[in-house]
Amino acid sequence: MVRDVNSLVKYAIFSSAVLLAPLLFSGGYLMNVLVFVGINTLLAVALNLLLGYAGQISLGHAAFFGLGAYISGVATATYGMNPWAALLSAAAAVGLVAFAIGFPILKLKGHYLAMATLGFGIIVYIVFNETVDITGGPSGLSGIPNFDISGFVFDSDLKNYYLVWAVTLVTILLSANLVNSRIGRALRAINSSEVAARVMGVNVSLLKVQIFTLSAVISSVAGSLYAHTMTFISPASFGFNFSVELLTMVVIGGLGSVYGPLFGAVLLTLLPESLRAFQDYDIIVYGLLLVLITMYMPGGLVRGIHVVTSFARSKFASEVVKNAQG
Amino acid sequence: MTVKSVKITVVALGLLLLSTALCWAAPPIKIGGLFSITGPASFLGEPERNTAQMVVDEINAAGGIRGRKLQLVAYDTQGDATKAVQAATRLIKEDHVVAIVGPSTTGDTMAVIPIVERAKIPMVSCAAGIKITEPVKPWVFKTAQNDYLAVQKIYENLASKRIKRIALLTVSDSFGSSGREQLKSLAKRYGMEIVSDDTYGPKDTDMTPQLTKIRGGKAQAIICWGTNPGPALIARNAKQLGVKLPLYMSHGVSSKKFIGLAGDASEGIFLPSGRVLVADLLPKSDRQKKSLLSFVRDYQKHFKAEGDHFGGHAWDAVMLLKGAIERGGDTPAAIRAQLERTRNFAGIGGIFSYSPKDHSGLTKEAFVMLEVKGRDWALVR
Amino acid sequence: MPNCGCETETMSHQILQYALSGLSTGAIYSLIGIGFAIIYNSTGIINFAQGEFVMLGGMMTYFFLSLLRLPMLAAMCLSILLTTAVGVVFERLAIRPLRNANPLSLVIITIGGSILIRGIAMLQFGKDTHSIPAFSSNEPLVIADATILPQNLWILGITFLIIAANRYFFYHTINGKAMRACSHNRRAASLVGIGVKRMVLISFAISSALGSIAGIITAPLTMTSYDVGIMLGLKGFCAAIIGGMSSGVGTVFGGLLLGIFESLGAGLISSGYKDAIAFIILLLILFIRPQGLFRKAETERV
CATH class of the missing domain: 3.40.50.2300 (Response regulator)
Known part of the structure; x- marks a missing residue:
C-alpha cells in the first residue's frame, strides 16, 4: 500500500472529486468528454511508467491502444465474444506481442528507440488499414457491443464514466505503489544510468522489457474500454498523431509524477474543446502552447503548479514574519 | 419633461418591448x-x-x-x-x-x-x-x-466498349476501400474480370511501380479510385510510362482542380460525375x-x-x-x-x-x- | 481495344523501371535525411520539423509563382531564403533558450514547432494541393524500355551536386571543420575556441535550406500541400538512420536503398504494404546494425 499519509489523502481527495464530478456535469456533453479524459489518463499513466520512470521513449504507444481496441472489437462484433472476455484476451495478446518485441527494441537507446517504436506504430497502423476483411479497413468497424454485467448495460456516458474512471483510479493506485517499491527504485536507477543500475545488480534488460509489457497491457485495456464505449473504431484514431499526443500529455503533465499524466490528459483532451472558439486557428494555438509549456515549464504542469504554490507560500510566510517583526 | 416627449418615450418603449417579444416568440x-x-x-x-x-x-x-x-x-x-x-x-x-x-x-x-x-x-x-x-x-x-452507382456507370461504359479485363488502383482510405469493395462485388454482374488489384497510400508521391505492374499485365482498362491529389499523380505517371490503356477515375476527383493538377495528362480520362460540373452543358429540360x-x-x-x-x-x-x-x-x-x-x-x-x-x-x-x-x-x- | 503490346514486356524491364522509380524517390529521401543528420550531428537533436521545411520550400515557390508572378528562378531563391530564415528563427526562439534541456523536451519542442509551422502554412496557403511547373520539358525519356522524366534527372543531379558541396563544406572550410569538431565532442570543441552556439545556428540554417531545396525540386513531380511534410520527414529520417546518421554518402545510399526497396516492394510484393516494407527494413537494420549499414560499431560512452 501507499505508505505516507500525505499521498493517501491526496488520492482520497482526487477519488472523491472523480466520484462527485457527475453531480456538476451530468447530462451535459462534458460528461462525454470526461469519459475520453479518463481513457487518455489511463494511457498517459501507462506511458509515464515507461517514459517517466524507466526513461524509455515510445512514439508507438497508439499501436498498443489500437491493438487492444481492434482485438476487443473484432472478437465481440465479428465473433460474438463477451466484452469482458475480449478485454482480457486482448490484454494477454498485446502483452505477448510487447514482450516479444521488447527485447530487440529496448536494446536501442534515445533517438534510435524513438524511431524503432515509431516504425512499429506505423506498421501496425498500416495493418489495421490493409486487413480490410478482418478490421473493416479505413472505413472502420462498427457494431461493437457495450460492456454489461448480467443485464446492466454500460450504454450511457454516465455509466461509462464510472466504469472508465474506476479502472483508471485503480491503475493510478497500483502504479503509485509500483514506483514506490523496490522495482520503482530500480527503474529510476535505469533512468539515471543503466550501467550503474547493472552494477547494483538490477537485471536491466529484463526489467525494461517487463515495464514495457506492463505499459502495453494497460494501453490495451484502455483500447478495449475505448472500443466498447465508442462502439465504433477506425484506424485514424490509432496513428502516429495520437502517439505524439500521448507523449505530449505525459511531458506536459510532468514526467515521473503520479498525477502528472492526469493533468496532461485533462489539458490535452479539454484544450481542443475550448479552442473550438478559435475555429481554424486552434492548430496554431495548440502548437504554440506545446512549445511554450515545454520551454517554460520543463518539469511539466505538475512542477509548474508546485513552483507557483510554493512561491506563494514562501511569500505568505515572509509576509507573516514581516508582520510579526513589525 | 413635456407631454410630447413622454409620449415619444412611451411609444419607443412599447416598440422596444414589442420587438423583443417578437424575438422571444421566434427563436432561431x-x-x-x-x-x-x-x-x-x-x-x-x-x-x-x-x-x-x-x-x-x-x-x-x-x-x-x-x-x-x-x-x-x-x-x-x-x-x-x-x-x-x-x-x-x-x-x-x-x-x-x-x-x-x-x-x-x-x-x-x-x-x-x-x-x-x-x-x-x-x-x-x-x-x-x-x-x-x-x-x-x-x-x-x-x-x-452511393459508390456503387458510380461503379455501375463505369461498368456500363466499359461494357459498351467491349472491355472485359480491368486493373484496379485504389487509395487506401475509406473512400478508396469502399470503392474497391463495390468494384469487386459488381464485377461479375457486368462480366468484368479484375486482373490486378493494387492500392496506394493517400500521401504517396510516386505510383509508377503500380502502373508498371499493370502495364505488364493483361488489363484493357484501368480504374482508379481516389481523391486529389493521388489520381492526378497517377494520370501523370501513366503518361510518363506511356501506358496507353483507357484510364477511368471515380467521382472523387470531379472538380476542375483535378484537371489543373494533372495538366495535359488528364486528356482522355473518363469519370462518372454529378451534374454540377457540367451545369451549363445540360439541356433546358434537365430538372x-x-x-x-x-x-x-x-x-x-x-x-x-x-x-x-x-x-x-x-x-x-x-x-x-x-x-x-x-x-x-x-x-x-x-x-x-x-x-x-x-x-x-x-x-x-x-x-x-x-x-x-x-x-x-x-x-x-x-x-x-x-x-x-x-x-x-x-x-x- | 488493342493491348499495346504490353504482354511482351519482360520481367527484367519491369524491374529496371522499378529501380529507376526507386532511385528518383530515394534521392529525395537522401536530401531530407542529410538535413536530419546535419542537425543531429551538431546538436544531438532529431528535428521533427525537418519535413516542414520541405513543405515550405514547395508551397512558397508555388505562391511566389502564382500570386506574385515572379520568374521561376527568383521564386525558388526567395523561398529557399525564407525557409532558411524560418529555420534560423526557430533555432533562436525555441532551441537556443533550452541549451541544457533533456532530449525528450527537445523532441516535443520540434514536434510542437512542426505543428505550428504546418498550421500557419495551412492558414496562409490554404488546404489545396498545388503543382509547380517542371524545370524543363515534361516529355519522358526512354532508357532501355524504362522511362524517366527530365525532372527526375534534375532531382538526381541537384542531389549529387548538393552532396558534393556538403562534402567540400565539411572537409575544406573552417566552419565545416568546426561543425565536425562539434559533432565529435562539443565540450572539447568549445575548449579550443569554437563557437558552438554559432555552429548550431549554422546547422539549422543549412538543413532548412536543404529541406526547402528538396521541397522545390520535387514539387513539380509529387505536387505539394501544407501537410506533405510529415511522411517525407519520416522517410528522410529512415534514410538517415540506415545511413548511420552520416551527413554524406552513407545517408545518400540509405535514401536510395529505401527508395528502391519501396518501389520493388510495391511492384512485386504488395502495394498496400509499401510503407510498411520501408519501416520493416528500418526495424531490421536497427535490430541488427543499429550503427547504420555503413559504419563501424562504436562503443557507447557512459
Missing part, C-alpha cells in the same frame, strides 16, 4: 454541422461548411423558414472518430440542435450514428459509404451518391439545372472558387432539412418523418426520393459520364 431554429474542416479530409469538410453556411444565410435573407431564422452551429471533426463523437454530443446536449448536417466522412458518420439514434435527432450525412444507409437506420439519411446554376453562381460569388459536388452534398442536406421543416415543423421527430416523405427533390447530387426503405434516395441517373477534352469536361453520350 438551430441545426448542427459536423464537418472535417481540418485534417486529411478537409477537401470535403471545407467546401461543405462553406456551402452550408452560405445556404443558411440565403434562407435567412429570404425571410427564414415560416418566419423563423435558421442558425447553423458547425464543429470541426478533424476526420477523427473520437472528436466527431464529442462534437455530436455537444451539438445535441449543449446546443440542442433539431437536426444535424454531416459528418463529411464515412468513418465519422459511422461513429456518430449510435449517438443520434439514441438521442433521436435526424442526421443527413454528407459521406458516401453504403454502410451508412444499408441497413436503413431510422434517424440517418445521406446526400452523397436539376436551376438548382445547379444557382449553387455554382452563389459559391463563385461568396468564395471566389468553383462549387464542387462536395459542397453540393451540404447544399442538398440543408435544403432537404429546410423542406422538411417547412412541411412538418421543427421538432426532430417531425423533421425525420418529413425527410422520409421527400420525393423528387431536384438537388445538386441528383433527384432525391427518400422512403422508409431507402435513406440514400438516388439512382444511377445521378451520375453522368464525362471525358476530359481540351482541359475541360465533355459529356459522354
